[in-house]
Amino acid sequence: MRFCPYxxxxxxxxxxxxxxxxxxxxxxxxxxEWLVEVSPLLKVPALQVVAEKGQPSLIxxxxxxxxxxxxxxxxxxxxxxxxxxxxxxxxLERFNGITNAFMKILLQNTGLDDFWTALDIFExxxxxxxxxxxxxxxxxxxDYMIWPWLERLPVIExxxxxxxxxxxxxxxxxxxxxxxxxxxxxxxxxxATPEQHQEFWRTRKAGNASYDLLA
Amino acid sequence: MRFCPYxxxxxxxxxxxxxxxxxxxxxxxxxxEWLVEVSPLLKVPALQVVAEKGQPSLIxxxxxxxxxxxxxxxxxxxxxxxxxxxxxxxxLERFNGITNAFMKILLQNTGLDDFWTALDIFExxxxxxxxxxxxxxxxxxxDYMIWPWLERLPVIExxxxxxxxxxxxxxxxxxxxxxxxxxxxxxxxxxATPEQHQEFWRTRKAGNASYDLLA
Numbered sequence: 001m002r003f004c005p006y007x008x009x010x011x012x013x014x015x016x017x018x019x020x021x022x023x024x025x026x027x028x029x030x031x032x033e034w035l036v037e038v039s040p041l042l043k044v045p046a047l048q049v050v051a052e053k054g055q056p057s058l059i060x061x062x063x064x065x066x067x068x069x070x071x072x073x074x075x076x077x078x079x080x081x082x083x084x085x086x087x088x089x090x091x092l093e094r095f096n097g098i099t100n101a102f103m104k105i106l107l108q109n110t111g112l113d114d115f116w117t118a119l120d121i122f123e124x125x126x127x128x129x130x131x132x133x134x135x136x137x138x139x140x141x142x143d144y145m146i147w148p149w150l151e152r153l154p155v156i157e158x159x160x161x162x163x164x165x166x167x168x169x170x171x172x173x174x175x176x177x178x179x180x181x182x183x184x185x186x187x188x189x190x191x192a193t194p195e196q197h198q199e200f201w202r203t204r205k206a207g208n209a210s211y212d213l214l215a
Numbered sequence: 216m217r218f219c220p221y222x223x224x225x226x227x228x229x230x231x232x233x234x235x236x237x238x239x240x241x242x243x244x245x246x247x248e249w250l251v252e253v254s255p256l257l258k259v260p261a262l263q264v265v266a267e268k269g270q271p272s273l274i275x276x277x278x279x280x281x282x283x284x285x286x287x288x289x290x291x292x293x294x295x296x297x298x299x300x301x302x303x304x305x306x307l308e309r310f311n312g313i314t315n316a317f318m319k320i321l322l323q324n325t326g327l328d329d330f331w332t333a334l335d336i337f338e339x340x341x342x343x344x345x346x347x348x349x350x351x352x353x354x355x356x357x358d359y360m361i362w363p364w365l366e367r368l369p370v371i372e373x374x375x376x377x378x379x380x381x382x383x384x385x386x387x388x389x390x391x392x393x394x395x396x397x398x399x400x401x402x403x404x405x406x407a408t409p410e411q412h413q414e415f416w417r418t419r420k421a422g423n424a425s426y427d428l429l430a
Contacts, residue, residue, distance in 0.1 A: 052298060056302065058298075060305060063301050064301070070297035083267060083286070085282070085285070090274055093275050093278070
């Protein structure tokens with residue numbers, strides 16, 4: 001599904017690793033019958049590993065991303081140190097505060113304060129790490145895993161209009177991160193503009209999601 | 216919290232690795248004020264790594280378990296192969312069907328069919344792997360991560376009484392796994408009897424959870 005933020009995570013890691021892959025975009029409203037064969041819970045993303053015996057499929061965006069990071073050692077994304085790896089994963093658990101608030105805003109037009117409060121944790125963590133990216137001087141695992149929601153801030157603006165109030169003084173590090181990631185090759189390789197995201201949300205909200213908009 | 220199945224996961228891995236550790240059991244109804252310092256979301260388990268600079272704390276049972284498995288290479292629990300590691304983690308994602316059904320049974324006296332349907336996946340996986348344990352010829356990561364709920368089957372029996380219908384013919388591999396794990400040293404090192412689990416649930420349900428029952 002071209003506009004699924006979880007599916008985007010898999011694309012970002014594949015791009016960051018410069019791994020060749022083939023994409024099948026699906027219509028998430030009218031799911032193809034074969035989906036159950038690669039994704040038993042009928043969710044996206046699913047990664048079919050065609051080079052392995054039996055062509056097994058993996059699901060769950062974070063599990064897929066970590067698998068790719070282990071399988072393809074070039075441009076390592078997660079830290080080598082076990083403690084730092086665990087801390088990055090805990091940070092991503094806390095990102096659920098943002099993904100939950102995001103859906104609440106889109107579906108119920110409420111929850112913006114919770115969204116910013118959850119984002120505070122990431123602003124503070126960037127300050128604590130003293131680096132431009134969560135990964136240090138280049139994008140790492142956390143950066144790519146959270147990017148899909150940062151790319152979709154314009155959807156919140158579209159939904160809330162004048163009530164949208166991203167504050168660069170409250171989030172200077174996150175604002176800088178967004179600017180930097182927009183120039184990253186892996187991000188640019190799977191990017192949708194604010195207008196495209198807004199148009200997708202408009203059609204989805206109207207009940208005729210434009211799944212083929214960029215596919 | 217002595218009776219938390221998620222906290223038990225951390226104990227099982229520490230025991231399986233024969234790592235020395237100190238336990239602080241807490242009252243989950245009246246949480247200690249210091250809890251926020253080691254567990255920002257006020258959940259258990261939290262693992263404070265006292266040997267590391269700043270004595271950082273880790274949360275989330277699966278993240279703690281994987282950290283311990285990476286940090287202490289003795290008796291490795293997760294498979295070495297990246298694909299198999301990912302498949303074990305996906306299996307544990309699917310275990311959410313069991314943990315969700317478990318709470319629904321305890322709180323609403325309903326959901327037993329869903330519980331068995333979710334358990335079917337694990338029975339089939341053991342058949343597919345052709346081994347006694349998910350870890351092969353010894354308990355591995357999946358075995359220890361699911362054990363706390365297998366140990367608590369008697370709580371379901373206590374709640375549902377005659378409606379409890381564990382079927383050894385439907386789950387021969389799981390039944391064998393339960394028998395084998397009960398004899399495992401790591402499991403025996405942090406085990407509560409059916410009667411103790413039932414007594415804890417009785418007091419919790421009555422609103423005066425007996426947190427010190429075994430602490």
